[in-house]
Amino acid sequence: MIVGVRKPLAEIQKMVERYDRLLVAGCDTCVAECVSGGRKEVAELAAALTMARRLAGKEVEIREVSVDRQCIHEFLLDVVDAAEPVQAVLSIACGAGVQALAAHLPEIPIFPGLNTLFIGETVERGLWLENCRGCGDCLLGLTGGICPISRCAKSLLNGPCGGARDGMCEINLAREIIPPLPCAWQQIYTRLADLGELDRLLTIAPPKDWSQGDAGGPRRVRREDQMP
Numbered sequence: 001m002i003v004g005v006r007k008p009l010a011e012i013q014k015m016v017e018r019y020d021r022l023l024v025a026g027c028d029t030c031v032a033e034c035v036s037g038g039r040k041e042v043a044e045l046a047a048a049l050t051m052a053r054r055l056a057g058k059e060v061e062i063r064e065v066s067v068d069r070q071c072i073h074e075f076l077l078d079v080v081d082a083a084e085p086v087q088a089v090l091s092i093a094c095g096a097g098v099q100a101l102a103a104h105l106p107e108i109p110i111f112p113g114l115n116t117l118f119i120g121e122t123v124e125r126g127l128w129l130e131n132c133r134g135c136g137d138c139l140l141g142l143t144g145g146i147c148p149i150s151r152c153a154k155s156l157l158n159g160p161c162g163g164a165r166d167g168m169c170e171i172n173l174a175r176e177i178i179p180p181l182p183c184a185w186q187q188i189y190t191r192l193a194d195l196g197e198l199d200r201l202l203t204i205a206p207p208k209d210w211s212q213g214d215a216g217g218p219r220r221v222r223r224e225d226q227m228p
């Protein structure tokens with residue numbers, strides 16, 4: 001899932017201060033799971049913006065809409081319809097959803113209400129962790145299903161670095177991240193030991209092929225077998 005957090009209300013207010021008719025558009029999949037951009041958060045943000053305007057002695061008309069996936073054409077058309085009478089759209093989908101919407105609304109300004117952060121998972125209520133950077137050349141088969149690119153603070157291919165303390169990553173300890181995050185390479189070692197596959201660590205991982213990653217500009221996937 002894509003994990004994002006809502007921008008501060010003051011920043012959002014500033015972005016949309018010149019508009020009196022707004023649409024707040026949510027996405028009920030990833031960003032709903034991380035409690036930042038779903039239907040409930042649309043209602044909360046609309047109420048907060050309305051209240052802030054009233055306190056400033058002004059009025060604003062805010063419509064609300066939420067769809068299952070703002071990044072997919074068939075779903076976002078409902079947002080496009082809802083945007084018909086407004087002056088601007090505030091989308092609290094991830095960055096992909098905001099851009100998909102912008103492409104469908106060339107004459108209406110679109111603003112992001114979230115900061116999109118990473119591909120991750122819900123670990124427990126209120127805690128989401130990054131566990132994939134979309135590197136394009138997945139190594140999980142070599143590392144026991146634990147990603148060294150995203151979960152090791154140094155993205156080491158041949159860890160550990162030796163700096164972990166009590167099983168915790170030294171970088172995260174230094175940054176005082178709460179909760180402190182475990183050393184990914186210790187996790188990889190423990191998992192492979194449990195699986196009886198520690199021999200995998202005897203092979204030195206060669207330099208990674210980063211050409212499939214994001215360093216070379218925008219990527220795309222084109223599948224002839226799926227084309228009309």
Ligand code: SF4
Pocket residue numbers: 131132133134135136137138139140147148149150
């Ligand atoms: S190795 Fe690459 S594709 Fe696989 S989980 Fe890690 S970042 Fe994602």
Ligand code: SF4
Pocket residue numbers: 151152153154155156159160161162163164168169170171172182183184185186
């Ligand atoms: S302590 Fe572990 S997770 Fe942290 S940088 Fe070193 S090897 Fe990577």
